[in-house]
Amino acid sequence: MGVSLESLPEAGRVQYSIVSGDPEGFFAVEEEQVGGISVLHIRTKTGLRDVLNRERQSSYTITTTAEIRSSTNVVYSATTTIHVEVEDTNDNIPLFFPDSYTVDAPEDLLLNTRLVQVKAHDADSGRNGEVYYYLSDAMTNLFAVHPITGVVSLTRSLQGHITKEFHIKVLARDRGSDVEFLRESAIGQADVTVSVVAMNNSPPKIAVRHLPSVVEHAHAHIYGIITVTDPDDGPSGEIELVEIVDGDHDRVFSIGRGEKPNEYNLMVLRLLDRELAPAGFNLTIRATDRGRPRASADKSVSVVIADVNDHAPVFIPKEYDVSISEEAPPNTPVVRLFAIDSDLGKNGEVTFEIVSGNPDRKFEINSATGVISTADWLDAESKSYFSLTVAAMDSASPAVRRQSTTGVIIRVLDSNDNAPTFLNIDDVVEVNENEPAGSFVIRVAASDSDSSENGFLSYSLVNGNQVPFTIDPFDGIIRTAKVLDFETGKKSYTLRVKVSDWGQPYKHETQTIIQVTVKDINDNRPQFLTSDCSGWISVNTHKDRPIVTLKAVDLDADTRVRYQLIGNTNRDCWFIDPDLGTITANCNLRAAVLLRARTKTVMLNVTASDGRYMSDPVMVTLNVYDPQYNDPENMYYARDVTCRPNEIAREYIDVELSAHVTEMSGNEEYQAIQPYVSENFHAPIISSKTPISVEVPENALVGSEVLVIAATDKDRSFDGRLVYAIASGNIDSVFEINMITGVVRLSAALDREKRALYVLNITVYDSGQPRLSSSINVTVQIMDINDNAPQFLRFSYHLHLPENMKIGTSVAQLQAVDADEGNNALVTYKLISNTRQFRLNSNSGILELVAPLDREKIDQYELKVRAWDGGEDERRYSDVVVHITVLDINDCAPDFGAAKFISISVPEDYPVGAVVAIMQATDLDVGQSAVVSYSFVEDDNANFRIDKETGVVRITSPLDFEKTRLHNLTIKASDKGFPPLHSFAQLIIHVEDVEETIVTHEFKQRIARGWIRENEPPGTLATTLAVSGERHPRLQFAITDGDGHGYFAVNSRGKA
Template sequence: MAIARQVLCLSAFLALPLARAEPIRYSVAEEAESGSLVGKLAEDAGLTPPQLSARRARLLSEDGRQHLRLDRGSGRLLVAGRLDREELCAHSATCMLPFELLLSDPLQFFRVEVVIEDINDHSPVFPKEGITLKILETSEPGSRFPLEVAQDRDIGSNTVQAYSISPDNEYFSVSYGTRIAGKKYLELVLEKPLDREEQAEMSFSVIAEDGGSPPRSGTTEIKIVILDVNDNAPVFTKEVYIAQVLENMPEGSVILTVLATDQDAGVNGDISYQLSQTVEQSDSAFVIDPRTGEIKITKPLDFEEAETHELSVRATDGGGLSAICKVVVEVVDVNDNAPELAVSSFSSPLPENTVPGTVVALFTVRDRDSGANGKISCALDDQLFFSLRPAYKNYYELVTVSALDRERTARYVLGVTAADAGSPPLTSTHTFTVDISDVNDNAPVFNQTSYTMYVRENNAPTVFVGAVSAADADVGLNAKVTYSLAPVPAAERPSCSCISVNSENGHVFVLRPLDYERLRQSEVTVSASDAGSPPLRANVTVRLVVLDENDNAPLVLYPAQDGSAASSELVPVSAEPGYLVTKVVAVDADSGQNSWLSYHLLRATEPGLFSVAVQSGEVRLKRPVTERDSAKHKLLVLVRDNGKPPLSATAALSALLLKSTPPPP
């Protein structure tokens, strides 16, 4: 596995102090349980756990993955998840996880390197579970027959150390070692002559054992087929073939041709080729033509995934003899990865009184390519108010360079472009949207110079009668308007203390029922104040007008309705129609149409004898008096106002018909 080259860029709110010159180093065994202690990072960095929390300590890894975590409470560096050295570093002799310990207020870096120590967690694996070797019976003792070595993903003493045969075989032994070119070899060594007529086939196992504690092993089954005659094995023109392949080479391209020759003739000289990869690269990206030895790629290669591929090619002649060569495919990087920009910190909004030189953002960029393809430069769109400046390693800061004015520009959209040095270069752009916050320099303004609100008398308690509204040109808390009743000097106390205003929305309420007959209108002053520091405010006058309701019934003044015996109205029998008998007098405490009264004869002893004027309440004779009419008459007059619904009262009165003229008093 190839380790991706990465380039980081960083930014923060404060200028960066110098990072520690020498990294802090630890080691931890692979496959350590999550939560295992790696080291006392706070102590080794000269910090205390409270400082870690106060300065918002965090870890930044170069590959963006969190293999380790920091316990701020104790200051310890712990394993965060499964650590597989082979997955992280393949066969590299040293497996190291680099990262930075980042602290804020002030910003500070510590370089930390953790070496992942190999444990014996992989067994040797042969490329094939079984191998059939065809060996001439004429082979001399000491003849050697190459086998493909077992692969062990571990390193050092945990990789393959020895081979053996089981069960013990009198004809063969194994030989294992390393040649001058550094290539490891495994061979079967013939110990005594073979006799096909005595034994045509034999089988045994070759066991590969690593040097771990306890050791682990892998096995391949060997089947020996003893042949006659064919006494020359194929020979490759090279022991190691090396091919360099661009990672964007198309599928099906020929990358290399291997060649083996055989001095035998006929079938024994016919050679076929077979291909196998190492264990960790079992998903083959290569195929070989069995007749020509041409090796082609079956899928695109990725330099960032693997920089090299090791292949094993076996050449077998028609008689079953074979030879093995090694093919190393070196993948050449092309510029196929654009830079990646990661933001570590970003501050928005900014107060409009922010001083020039303030750090707005901290960011880092990386490019998975290598060489010039992975070299990155950053540029900011043309701006008069912001600029980029390098920080630590490949970190960058976005800073202000001149004074800001929210009233002119409330938002800046800043594009940062990261470009690599490839040909052609690849770029990526990140947009920072910086909002500018306001200072409190505008007082609230009411949407009217004054307000008039109306409420009907006898209203329900806490009735809504209207709302005042004020706007503030500022933003945020500086524009948050609250309402209140302005204090009134004692000498100017209002005629009514029954009005309140909701502080949040300016709704105006009348707190208690009002009586139009006692209070016709009242005025208060409402104050609107913003939430700035110090707050700014404005005042407005609110006039409350009370509207009349029909809540008073007519009151009969005459004749008196106090429950005492009513006096009788005297009517001479000689009176003509239209004669004024009496007049009902009533009043209504309401106003307007609610106080307009009408009079109606509700009931009478002789309904056709009397009439009542609707508007004046005058009771008059409707017709002449006759001898048949009773001397005493009772009338009930209804007095009704013009309200909706109307209210009414009744007046009872008596009339006495005089048969003769009464004597003078």
């Protein structure tokens, strides 16, 4: 810097002075003229007590004035500002602030994680102020400090160390070359305290030892012992709380301290009732430690409540009131009782028994199903009401067995099994003739033991021919239908009286015979059958010899007709038999009649009387002759006396004959039509078309028809009325038969898996006395329905397979069974999960390995396997999960990955102990096969060491660029498998040169002068710059200013 003098006339010497910027007076100015330029030199003053201190002030801005006085005493001046930088000398050491550090390090801190950053400051500049950090213990493997950043990091795990506090000395030195490396006064020091904080790495571990079950209603007791451990150290390993967090909503349980420090008692607080919690309790127990943050673990504890037989069966409904027809044959179901027991197992299995009300054993009960059936024929007339007491008992041991009872009212319904019976009545009655129509004859009465309509009676006359009588159908009174005439009608009637009940569909009837006799009333005069009788009689006719007999009839019954002669007839000579009507001579006719003549006519008047009425007289004219004169041959005999028939009498005779014929025909009708008399000759005949074997699907609805038993009976009426019953084989009470129609239906659900075949003995009874019956055995085959899915024999499968298992190996055979039969039970298998490693045989269920396993890629498989049955309409299935764990084999060598080849550069002044590289390899195996150790292949390297556990490479001795510029380290990573596998990595360390000694050169001349002609070619030497002292081999020159156009250059030898 200077002042050009060429433009100044009469220029003299230039006077320079510092006007500002140097308050301490460290600088002085000097002037030197070079040609036409006055050069300003600024230097430090000598002899001062104080010196420049770059650390106190590293630069000065000095204002300098230049003045020149001309010969004419004119002062010319100029002012400039000069910036002065104070160059550093390594006169300071690094200083830490702060000089102590405390850090908490979690024990599970990851390797190479920053713990703390220390900071040291060196007031020097440049390399003199650049600080290197290092540890006082250069051989430690636990910590490292970055030489440049001062970050202290962890290089080995803190877990497992007994020491819980580490004291580290971190040293700092600058990179200045004029400071001895190991001189303590040139080294800064900081203390780092690392406190290992026990981390809550592991949650508590809960183990429970408990009883198999809690007996309900037992007194409070300890159900289980809970042991809680925590492998952590410090508060993290201490248990703060053990509690029940779920499954105990009613606070039945509690947890208290046990005898040992880590034991707790799971206690039952009050009596338990299994029926209120039939599934028991699923408690969730949580243990919480004192760590920060807190860690907890849960464990499920199942509490099974052992059943105590504390409940008796309960009938539903509480009482039963049912009815059954009295014609129900034995083994007819009456009612099905239901009872439930809240207890479990045998304590809840209910059986039934009739305990009273069945003295004649008319009923029986199926002890398992509770179906009450008839055991004998019932008779509503003898007993129509039964009150049974039925007990429902559980199946516990006799000492604790419980039971309850219910009342079963069975009302026996009348079925019209009794015929009406006539009460004592007269079988012969009389009725007077001539009584008006509607006259009372007799009242018949009957009774019927049946009830209701079966006991209501109706009366009727069932004569084949019409009779002149009627009967009231309700009260049984027989009356005349018309006026009866004894003489012209029948003298006696045989009435067939029938009484019928009102039963349906068959009526019982009974008949009786009543003989009605018409009682004669004397209401007719005797009538002679002949009149106008005449004839000849000999005088020689003997006395008492009948001359003629007159016949008179009287239509009245039992009327005695008497005859007599009336008029002036000589009664002494003639006689008529009053009873027979025979006229005889009662005297010597010759003397009395023919006394004066040969012939004489005698006229006799004869009448007939019934005691009340007299008949009209009949004239009998007798010509008495003497045979001596007239008829000597017949002198002793009368000739026939003839009479003329009386027409009126003939009419009476016809009436008599007609009445007689009618009466006879009535007797014949009575004899021909006899009332029906019941007699049971024939047993029922079961139709040959009735199947002896039927098939029923097991899903048939209750009430479905199974079959129809068809039977006939040749007998009539009730003798041919049939009823049906299942006599035996209805083991589970699943069938019922309509006793009237013979239709067999389902009364309960079927389950082929429980019972596949029933042999029913079905009996058909008629209603005659005695009853006759026929039976048939019908086999009922329960046809399978696909109502069961296949069930695997295990809930799940857990397999452990080595990853080197050969392809084609059968790893497991899965098996499922189906309770159905036939195709419905035919099980096939399917692998639902998508996998290339396994194949499942659909028929055998064999699971086979078909592709290599590689645990490092997939270490767990969860395969869902489905078992299908062979159902046609709807296939059923169930699933199972196969858990496959692939076991490791040492098939993976440690892998350095991208760090297989590393090239780094390290300054040669890096401190000993500094970490230069972290060679980490990963091993995909597990266990010991994944534990990697590190080493140098050639263990004669004196400058570096490697941590065998972490692969951290550190400097063990100072590097020297001049001796070794490159270190080629081969690092071996070995696992601990059997056999061990190895891999290698290459670490190339380039040592960077660091100028150990800083050589300062000064130009020998402050101003170097040089000349050059214009138009000289490039490369022409202008001048040579000379420096003092021994030239450094790598000394370099550079033009810093004044060559704005780039005309000049300077080489390493100082030639410009």
